[in-house]
Amino acid sequence: MPAPLFRPAIDLLTSYRPTEGVYGTAAPMRPLSANETPYDPLPGTVEAIAAVGATVHRYPDPGCGELTRAIARVHGIGPNRVLVGAGSVALLQALFQAVGEPGGEVVYAWRSFELYPALAELAGLRSVQVPLAGATHDLRAMAGSTTDDTRLVVVCNPNNPTGTMVTQEQLRAFLASVPSTCLIALDEAYVEYARTPDPASAVGLCEAYPNLVVLRTFSKAYGLAGLRVGYLLGSADVVAQLGKVCLAYAVNAVAQRAAEAALGLRDELSQRVDATVAERTRVRDTLLGRGWPVPDAQGNFLWLPLGSASADFGGWCASRHIAVRTFPGEGVRVSVGSAEDNDAFLAATADWGDGSGVFAREHSGETVTVVKR
Numbered sequence: 001m002p003a004p005l006f007r008p009a010i011d012l013l014t015s016y017r018p019t020e021g022v023y024g025t026a027a028p029m030r031p032l033s034a035n036e037t038p039y040d041p042l043p044g045t046v047e048a049i050a051a052v053g054a055t056v057h058r059y060p061d062p063g064c065g066e067l068t069r070a071i072a073r074v075h076g077i078g079p080n081r082v083l084v085g086a087g088s089v090a091l092l093q094a095l096f097q098a099v100g101e102p103g104g105e106v107v108y109a110w111r112s113f114e115l116y117p118a119l120a121e122l123a124g125l126r127s128v129q130v131p132l133a134g135a136t137h138d139l140r141a142m143a144g145s146t147t148d149d150t151r152l153v154v155v156c157n158p159n160n161p162t163g164t165m166v167t168q169e170q171l172r173a174f175l176a177s178v179p180s181t182c183l184i185a186l187d188e189a190y191v192e193y194a195r196t197p198d199p200a201s202a203v204g205l206c207e208a209y210p211n212l213v214v215l216r217t218f219s220k221a222y223g224l225a226g227l228r229v230g231y232l233l234g235s236a237d238v239v240a241q242l243g244k245v246c247l248a249y250a251v252n253a254v255a256q257r258a259a260e261a262a263l264g265l266r267d268e269l270s271q272r273v274d275a276t277v278a279e280r281t282r283v284r285d286t287l288l289g290r291g292w293p294v295p296d297a298q299g300n301f302l303w304l305p306l307g308s309a310s311a312d313f314g315g316w317c318a319s320r321h322i323a324v325r326t327f328p329g330e331g332v333r334v335s336v337g338s339a340e341d342n343d344a345f346l347a348a349t350a351d352w353g354d355g356s357g358v359f360a361r362e363h364s365g366e367t368v369t370v371v372k373r
């Protein structure tokens with residue numbers, strides 16, 4: 001019997017593979033693979049979640065009215081410039097779908113967030129991947145890669161997995177050089193962790209550039225990864241267009257209520273973010289002191305560009321019950337977790353290799369390959 005027919009693009013996709021041992025009943029791993037916060041939900045959010053329990057026989061507010069207005073207040077803009085989605089990935093998908101048509105292109109850096117290529121494929125967009133310069137976006141090259149067919153440019157800032165950021169000056173020059181007919185998406189999933197001298201976020205630039213949208217999430221700093229809620233800021237026209245692409249009722253009532261509660265806890269949030277930033281500095285400085293190559297890290301994770309040694313190191317961490325995200329042949333991304341988990345990770349790095357943890361490091365340009373002696 002002939003098999004059901006699917007779009008050829010589906011055959012090109014691979015299923016998402018979560019890091020082994022993190023979910024399910026296998027031996028628990030130290031969770032340093034998914035860039036989650038190590039902290040419990042913010043105070044009051046669990047109570048807010050429980051209170052919604054009694055109403056779940058009703059549909060949620062399809063327009064996420066209360067949450068949308070709360071987000072708009074935080075950013076000092078009108079609610080018609082805010083779109084809430086079931087995780088920022090749902091909003092990213094809406095963006096790609098909204099502009100995807102045969103012959104269209106999307107430009108993004110590589111390596112960057114691993115979902116972008118799949119979203120492009122699904123939306124029928126051709127991916128134009130612009131190599132990072134070292135570990136950082138090459139915005140000039142990205143602008144130079146746009147053509148009449150470019151419908152979307154995505155900049156992940158801080159970049160997942162390399163952790164680096166572009167400056168406001170670079171961003172302004174970039175925004176001015178990309179055609180206004182092309183949407184520009186700044187994926188700021190980790191921006192709360194950024195400690196740069198100039199403003200980290202592009203939100204302040206939205207007014208001047210109606211083709212700019214900024215994506216934020218409640219999954220990382222806000223600690224609501226399990227509820228799947230994020231948002232997008234942009235011009236009222238772009239928000240209205242994208243709103244038509246998102247499924248109504250996609251953001252459940254529990255997520256809406258919890259996100260609204262979390263949004264009101266600015267002080268608690270910044271204390272936790274500061275603590276994670278301090279841990280990030282501690283772990284990175286320790287690694288740098290031992291000769292590990294670690295690029296500037298502005299998210300809640302570190303990037304170890306280990307090249308051909310990446311799989312070996314990822315396997316070594318797994319054998320020590322530490323879940324990290326391995327990109328074979330390129331590097332390993334490790335989240336900044338609790339102090340205890342970070343210590344376990346540092347111990348693993350010290351023990352890796354020939355027993356003494358000593359590896360010869362060969363530098364070629366900016367790529368660092370770690371090879372076993």
Ligand SMILES: Cc1ncc(COP(=O)(O)O)c(C=O)c1O
Pocket residue numbers: 034035086087088089090113156160187189216217218219225228229230
């Ligand atoms: C760069 C980037 N964007 C978006 C997301 C997805 O966030 P959400 O949980 O809001 O879908 C992630 C999650 O890891 C991410 O790394």
